[in-house]
Amino acid sequence: MCGIVGLFLKDKALEPQLGALLTDMLITMTDRGPDSAGIAIYGNEDRAASKLTVQAEDGDTAFDGLADRLGAAIDGEVSLSRNDTHAVLTVPAGKAEAARAALREIAPDVRIMSFGDTLEIYKEVGLPKDVADRFGLSSMSGTHGIGHTRMATESAVTTLGAHPFNTGSDQCLVHNGSLSNHNSLRRKLQREGIHIETQNDTEVGAAYLTWKMQNGATLGEALEASLDDLDGFFNFVVGTKDGFGVVRDPIACKPAVMAETDQYVAFGSEYRALVNLPGIENARVWEPEPATVYFWTHAEASNPNKKAA
Template sequence: MCGIVGLFLKNNTLEPKLGEMLSVMLGTMCDRGPDSAGFAVYGTPEKGRTKITLQSGDPEKDFAGLKQAVDKEIGIKAELKEKSTHAVLTVSSDKVDAVRTWLNEHRPSLRVMGVGDSIEIYKEVGYPTEVAKRFDLKSMKGSHAIGHTRMATESAVTTLGAHPFSTGSDQCLVHNGSLSNHNGIRRQLIKDGMRFETENDTEVAAAYLTWRMKQGLNLGEALNSTIDDLDGFFNFVVGTKDGFGVVRDPIACKPAVMAETDDYVAFGSEYRALVNLPDINKARVWEPEPATVYFWER
């Protein structure tokens, strides 16, 4: 099992409430995935600035003096916003590669959870409501967000094994299911220059989409290609800077339900995840078809 929730706002006036809405949705899916939880929130981008979400096993030690060191070594004015085991380092977009290289060399204990103009990613081992509280999901604003509660099957219960997985700028993916050909695809992608942090099957799916989009496919086309190339059980919910996509494998044994109104599109592993959304009684509610791609873009 696993639980997925996703919310893509069409009405900007709901943006201040995004975190609160997603946090309620995530809370309903605790019993589907009590091992660990995570979420990605797409906030308003700031021109010329890029956010790097970092995670540390020893945040007190690792985050102390980090901003000053980055400012000095790279010659920029970075911002560091700490939240428990995570911190968002905001830097000028043209220095992202330099900062990442420096972090890699000088702060190897820090893990990069995600990079992008809008995305922030938080994930940890623990009961989902506790994880959401720890990172104050409720107070986060943005245009769309994806959350996941994990019951691990394919790899260990660790922070890095939690979802969402982010393998490209402003991209993230969550997964309910298990892939059977991920080792082969991983080897193929490594040959093509993709890098992997874990042995996890879901990371391969995320990297596969990143690789497809690098080849010039849009989100919908990239999702479509998973149906032919990935073998196993999957419901994927995917975020990009301005997009939100859903695909189910052809067998479609993992549960999924969607709702759409003029104000939002929402995904839940079960209807329970959607019941608290505004005007849910008037929403179009449906089960996404197998082997069919759904995506929305702003």
């Protein structure tokens, strides 16, 4: 069992409240997933900069001087903003990929949680409330975000086993369910040269989407293909720079509720997670159909059936 929450804002006036709304939703889902929690938040774009979220066991040592070393490695100005066990590295626009590669060389003890232009991912073990508090999630603003509360069934309770997972530039995935063919799929993806770090099933699901997209699939196509290639139970919620998507396996035994108003589209594992959203009394509330890819974007140009960059 796990809990998923997601909020995609249509009304810009709500953007300063995104973190607060998502935090409330996340904490409501504590009894679906008390062992770890995470959030992916899409902030406002700075066209001059890209960014990476990184995590380290010992931030005092790992983050010390990291910005300078990374700046030298990628030949550009880098700044670091620490947030508890995580830090956001701001790099010149378009240098996120290069920074990601450089970090693996110069700081192998630093874990890369996300890279892209607007995405930040924060995740840790512990109660969702405590995780939200340590990162100050409720004061964050942004255009859309996804949260996850984990009750581990397939692998260890660790930071890297927590969700969301980064699947590409500004892309993330959270999962409720359990994949049963993750071992064979992990071996296959590793033979294809995909880097997979843990024994976690969702990481394999994320790596699968990354691999599909590296081979030319759009996010929408990758999600469609996951219905054939992934065995097991899954509700996936994905985030992209401009959008937010949902897909459920054909059996659809994991719960999902959606709500839409003029102000937002929201996802919750249960209706409970949605009850404090503004205007929920008059929202259109429904259950997403099995084996159907849903997607919402701010801009038509970024629909999931178009290739990212």
